[in-house]
Amino acid sequence: MKQVHIKVALVGNPNAGKSTLFNALTGLRQKTGNFPGVTVEKKSGTFRLSGSEGQPDTAVTVVDLPGTYSIYPKSKDETVVMDILANPKHPDYPDVVIIVADASNLQRNLLLFTEVSDLGVPSILALNMLDVASSMNLTVNAVQLAMQLNVPVIRINARTGEGISTLKEAVKQTLEKREKPALQYFYEPKGNEVELIEEVRELYHLDNDYVALQYVCQHDNFSFLEQPVRAKLDTLIEKYGFDENHFLASETVARYEKIKPIVSKSVKSQGITEQPYWTRKLDSILLHSVWGYVTFAFVLLVIFQAIFAWASYPMDMLDAVTAQTIEWTKEALPKGVLNDLITNGILAGIGGIIIFIPQIAILFALVSVLEESGYMARVMVIMDKLMRRFGLNGRSVVPLISGVACAVPAIMTTRSISSRYERLLTILVTPLMSCSARLPIYTILIALVVPSTKVFGFFNMQGLVLFGLYVLGLVGALGSAWLLSLFIPRKEPGYFMLEMPTYKWPRWGHVGFSMYESVKSFVLEAGKVIMAISIILWVLASYGPGDSMSNAEKRVISEMGTKPQEEIDVAVASARLENSYAGQFGHFIEPVIRPLGYDWKIGIALLASFAAREVFVGTMATIYSIGGDSEDVLTVKEKLLNEKNPDTGAAMFTPAVCYSLLMFYVFAMMCMSTIAVVYRETHGWKWPLIQLVYLMALAYASAFATYQLLS
Known part of the structure; x- marks a missing residue:
């Protein structure tokens, strides 16, 4: 084979098995990346073709092109x-195109095949889902089809791997043909x-009639055509x-x-x-106007139970392993800045990354199932009507x-949304889901101000507030999605085209692969940003002007005298934090957060919460010099209840302050993991920054209104 860099493109309808x-x-x-010049995600991979007559095997790059019903994009x-x-x-122009067709709906799938074939690229038709066609009493004669289409037609079952070796051989033979038919x-x-x-x-030196027609029809979509060329084509059209x-x-009809x-x-x-009997039977329930929603609610209950x-258990295990690793490293390395950087910066950052792995793996496994x-597909159908009212689908x-x-x-699962506009709206509002x-934040703040009394003799008041x-x-x-839809221009029409697949047993190998890809993507991509921010936060909290x-540390030690060493250590940590750059920042932002009822100490907790929201409780424990286990909610509660406002002498954490904090954390974008993932999914900093600004503004306005009304 003369080709050194062989490329094969996969083309097909959605749900055809491509x-x-x-x-x-x-x-x-x-590997995943972006197609050159655009922010559309590209999946590519390799396979090998066996060499003939003593020749070595040839590596083939296969590119999975986005699913489409025709070459005219929507x-x-x-x-x-x-x-x-x-x-x-x-750079991704293929030597061979494999068109994957659903054999159970061959007529519709052949529309795309005939369009691609007319472009003059060597093509192979892969007949998939023959088992589904058989269950519908359909028999497809691949030989007859190949004779009429004048291309190789290969029977495959992509789920089981049947016919894959034959397909590779067809690719090899197509590449070896010296002349195109x-x-x-x-x-x-x-x-x-x-x-x-x-x-x-003649004007553009093309050798294919249908490609010339596409220059006429789609020149505005072709990134490789310069503006003068497009203008000239507009002139020819006129x-x-x-x-x-x-x-x-007329083309479609023809x-x-x-x-x-x-x-x-x-x-x-x-x-x-x-459709097969069981497909029709289950659809009568799962698509029912009442039972469909009941079934969906039950499925959600199972998913939440599984995730929580x-x-x-694996999250606790990973947390424990990280803590032990940090403790061992602290003891093994000499005391100093390098020790602190590795343990409190790098290893702590790694811990903040891997702690999410179990949730990501379990969620994507269940979604994949x-x-x-x-x-x-049934869930999307029954929910589409409701979602469209808010600009989603x-x-x-x-x-x-x-x-x-x-x-x-959750944001990573938005990849299933074909419309970039609706996907973007979904990404921008998903962090508002609690x-x-x-x-942990809800629990301690509710415990401070909401009595644990029964309502109607059955419901716990604290539980109702949490549910609220x-x-x-x-x-x-939903409200933000509707509001954002008014300001973000829709550059493409919204479609919800979804072909109802038949019910199948999950392919556990694919479920496992989905888990692996999701975890790898998160750790390697989002993890880079998380690590960087973790180190920055460590620097801010470890150093001061x-x-x-050091002066604050000496002052605390001298003032505490002979008190227990544990109390001295915690007080020293609190004093050092107050005088660090993070503490200075807390004092700096205090005038801004004062209208919300917060002081500089709460300001530090807000800053630390950008690493992860759950850090709030631990940070408050350190700031208020709480000894023992900083995760002990009762201890934190008692200390916060006793905290006094230095200006008024009254309790610091009044109902107004606590409800203000609750409202702030309901809406605030305070999770660097989420920011990192939004950056990856939108391929830039524009939308993460817009999301950060609008959510923080919403959080501030809500907290301000709540505090002013209740104080």
Whole structure:
């Protein structure tokens, strides 16, 4: 084989099994990135073709192009397909295209095949989901289909791996052909289209009629065409009176007229063709106007139970291992700055990264099971009508639900939303869902001001307030989505096109791979930013201007005299923190947070909360010189109850202050893990910064209004 860098592109309709085939071909030899020049995520991987006649094996790069029903895009992601296939100079332009087709709905899938084939790229048709076609009493003759389409047609089962070796052999044979077969156009130009095509071909040195037509139809989408070229094409369109909408309609009709006899010769029906019995039976329940929502609520209950209950054990274990590692490192290394940096900065940062791994793995495993089984599509359908009122769509349900556990994996699940506009809205509002990290804060603040009395003899008042905070987060998310939709321009129409798949048993290998990819993506990408911010926070809390920290330490030691060493150590830590750069920042922002009822000590806790919201309780414990276990909520509660306002002499943590803090933490964007993931998912700092500003403004305004009303 003469090609050194061989590229194969996978093209297909959504739910045709394209991504499953990609996983089967490449296994773990995958990487993610962006297509050149755009922020659309690219999945690529490699597989090997065996050499012939003593030749070495050849490495093949396979690129999984975004799923699309035709080459005419309806979303930003879909524009990538033609931006590559119409431009031989593109770095991802393929030597061979594999079109993955759903054999149970062959006529619709062949529309995309005929369009790609007309572009002149060597093509192979991979017939997938033959088992589904068989369950619908359909038999597909691959030999007959290959004779009519004049391309290799390979029967595969991407789920089980059947036919993969044959498909690789077909790729090898297609690459070895020295001459391309005579191109069989499935669409024949009519009228003035012929003259227009000839002029475009001559002007831009094209050797394919259909590519020339795409220059005319899609030149505004092609990133490789300069503005003068686009203007010239607009002139030609006007010269020949070319009507794009009329052309698209007539082309589609003409293609289906050619596809129908091909399908009728190749596909034979034996009896009634309809969805399998169990699919129809389950859909009568899961898509029901009442039972569908009841079933969904039960599924959510199971997911939340799994995330909160199952994840706690490995999270506790990872936390313990991190703590032991830090303690061992402290003892093993000489005392000093390097010791503190490694233990309190780097290792603590690593701990802040890996602590999320169990939740991410469990959540993505469960979401993968729901998707693999076909149930997730039903959830999106029944929820779409509600979500659209707020600028979202049915696919936004999964991230919002997942956000109750943790916003980090929840935002990562937005990748299933095809519309970039609706995906962006979902990312921007998902952090408003009250995550598990807020629970320690809610617990201690509610305990300070809400009595544990019974309401209606059954409900606990504290529990009702806690439930209200979660509901408030949901209302805030939906309301913010609606408000943001008024300001963020929609550059593309919103579609909720979803083909109902049949129910299937999950492929556990794919579930495991989904877990692996999600964890790897988080640790390697978001982890970099988390680590950097952790080190910055350590520096701010470990150092202060001049000798302020050492002087404060000496002053505390001299004042405490013969008191127990444990109390002295905690008091020293508190004094050093107050005089550190972080403490100085607390004093600096005190005038800003004073209208909320907060002092500089609470200001330090707010600053520390940017590392992770749950740090609030531990930080407050250190600031208020609490001895013993800083995670002991009762001890923290007692100390906070006794804390006095230095200006008034009254209690510092009044109901007004506590409710103000609750409102602040319901809405505030105080989680560097979330900021890091938003940065990765939006491919830049623009949207994370906008999200940070609007959520902090919302939190401040809510806390200010609450404090002023209650004080």
